Amino acid sequence: MLVGCETMSTTADNGVPVLLLDTQQLRVNGGGGEIPIFYAVQNGVPGLRPTAKCGAEWISVKEITKDTIMLIVEESNLDEERLGFVTVSYEGIEK
Numbered sequence: 001m002l003v004g005c006e007t008m009s010t011t012a013d014n015g016v017p018v019l020l021l022d023t024q025q026l027r028v029n030g031g032g033g034e035i036p037i038f039y040a041v042q043n044g045v046p047g048l049r050p051t052a053k054c055g056a057e058w059i060s061v062k063e064i065t066k067d068t069i070m071l072i073v074e075e076s077n078l079d080e081e082r083l084g085f086v087t088v089s090y091e092g093i094e095k
Helices: none
Strands: 002-006 018-021 025-027 033-042 051-054 059-064 068-073 083-089
Touching: 018 083, 033 083, 051 059, 051 068, 059 083, 068 083
Parallel strands: 002 083
Antiparallel strands: 002 025, 018 033, 033 068, 051 083, 059 068
16 A cells, blocks of 8 residues: 655745655555654644645544644555555645
8 A cells, every 4th residue: 555645845935834744655554554644844823733635535634733644544455555645735835
């Protein structure tokens, strides 16, 4: 199973928020489980956290803390690789 993550921006410019993720791609074995994505926000808005969503029904967001997005990946009994994308965004960041 492969989960892909995209950062919305990687450089700060004129005080605009910048979201930095510790990884762009995750590999998870068929057993699934809780998968952390660590993040940092530069020029962030106090009290505001990123949001995360996924179109794959076997990946869900458990919680978002001040520095971690915790995903839950359901176990797979399939012999083939699954691919899912998680979109992480932060208010005020432009693509």
